[in-house]
Amino acid sequence: MAPASPAARAGAHPLPRMHELPVMLKSPSSEEIRLDRRRGTARHSPMAGGIVIEEEKRILGSIxxxxxxxxxRYDPELVEPNxxxxxxxxxxxxxPEFIVFGLHRDVMYDMLAGVYDKIKAGRKLEDNQVWKGLHxxxxxxxxxxxxxDAFEKYAVLADWLxxxxxxxxxxxxxxxxxxxxxDGLYPWDAGCRDTVKEAQPKLWR
Incomplete structure (x- = not known):
């Protein structure tokens, strides 16, 4: 049986407030669309592997x-970091999939694009690894x-794929x-500003 779409799962099990808000999706082709999960199941297209909503079809096409x-993702009320x-x-x-918080969406997109290019060029991955040149x-x-809760709360579509x-x-x-x-201080450094910590939820140990 094909996995249920994130939109279908959101309808069956209400997600945290951040997931109930409209979502901006940006593909490497620089096209942006809005996805409202509360209405996302309205349009379906049959594809190999099961039924996917139109936005998921767009994701598969971009991949x-x-x-x-x-x-x-962004919070219009600015309570949660984008x-x-x-x-x-x-x-x-x-x-692995990659995630970054708290910066302008174009900056974060460019950072992920840089990661993609470096991995494609052969970069080996390690935990706690320094990445130069992403910004x-x-x-x-x-x-x-x-x-x-990283996938339930944040990377829903990565989990779906x-x-x-x-x-x-x-x-x-x-x-x-x-x-x-x-100051160049990271969230785990003593003296790091609260604004830097609050902009980046700690998903690591």
Whole structure:
């Protein structure tokens, strides 16, 4: 049986407030669409592997054409930090999916695109790994996600693709963590500003 779509699951099991808000999806082709999960099941298209909603069909098409898809979430009330994550790294690169919080969506998209290009070029991955060049003003650190609610609360569509491809459990997920621009301190450093910590939920151990 094909895995249920995230929209269908959202209808059956109400998700946290962040998931009930409209979602911005941005593909590597720079096309953006809005996805409202409360109305997302209205349009369906039969595809190999089961029934998917139109937005999921668009994601699959982008992965086929570009290798991955970027999903951006935002809270219009600015209570929760915005974030962007990849869908398709696990399929195209046999690599973890990546997620980054708290920056402008274009910046986060460019960071994920940089990660994709580096992995495709042969970069080997390690936990607590420093990534240079993802942002011109600072180095980032990649941390393995271990938060038990990471896929239910954040990377829903990455989990959906993983299940759709016939895998059990969840895909690996890595959080890109950035430092304070003024002091260069990361969330785990003593003296790191609260604004830097609050913008990046701690999904690592």
């Amino acid at each position: 086929e054409a570009h290798g991955w898809y970027a999903v951006h 974030y962007t994550y990849s869908v398709g790294f696990s399929q195209t690169l046999d690599a 011109e003003d600072f180095d980032c650190v990649a941390r393995k996600v271990s938060h038990e 993983w299940a759709r491809n016939g895998h059990g459990g969840h895909p690996a997920l890595v959080q890109i963590v950035w430092p304070g621009l003024l």
